[in-house]
Amino acid sequence: MPDRHAGRRRVLRLGVAWLSLATIAAAVEPGPDEVEVIARTLGFLIAAPGGTIDIGLVYPTGSEAGRTTAERIAATLGPRFVVDDLTLRPRPLTVEEAGRVAPPVLLLTQAALPQAGILAASLAGKRVLTASTDPGSVERQQVVLAVRAHPRIEIFVSHAAARMAGLQFSTAFRMFVQER
Known part of the structure; x- marks a missing residue:
């Protein structure tokens, strides 16, 4: 039956x-809340970028899931994401493109994290802030910054990765972050 x-x-x-x-x-x-935290963090950089800048949404070459994630984040943010006097233009980029183009900010998708070390080496000294939502990537010194916006805002900074990138944060910023 x-x-x-x-x-x-x-x-x-x-x-x-x-x-x-x-x-x-x-x-x-990452979503708009995490990107807003990253944008506000840029204001604490010595020689902070301003105006309209690109934010690269990084995914590995050949990763359909990574590309889809980057495109979904870009669609969520819209063509221009404004935080105070800073306007971010989301731009999906492969790891290789991100190394060549080197926009002021790169947000790595989870799929791109295994290649974060290679990307950081190619960007050494170019003053590019690399970010993710994985605090472990800061502990491994793969990215300069990791942020979480929920359930509360948490910011993790790798000073070793920041030094390698040629970035320096203001002294006031250090009171707000968890340094690694």
């Missing part, structure tokens, strides 16, 4: 799986 509820159970299982994946993605993908 055929199970007349099998189709419904299959749809329910797929729905639960999809919701689980959406929750996981939301936990690791």
Whole structure:
């Protein structure tokens, strides 16, 4: 005798799986709140950038998931993301493009983190602030800055990575961050 509820159970299982994946993605993908924290952090740099600047959303070459994530972040931010007197233009870039173009800010997707060390070496001394949402990437000195906006704002800074990038933060900023 055929199970007349099998189709419904299959749809329910797929729905639960999809919701689980959406929750996981939301936990690791940066959004407008994290980008706002990064933008405000730029103001604490000695020789801070101003006006309209690009923010590279970095993903690895050949990673469809990474590219999709970068494009989704860009779409969420819109063509211009304004924080006080700073306007950020989101721009999805591969790791290789980010190394060549070197915009003032690079936000690495989770997919790009394994290549963060190579990227940091190619950007040494170019005053590019690299950021992620993974505090472990700061501890590994892969990026200059890691931010979390939820449930509360947390900012982690790697002074070794900042030195390598040629960046220096104001003394006042050090009171607000967790240094690694």
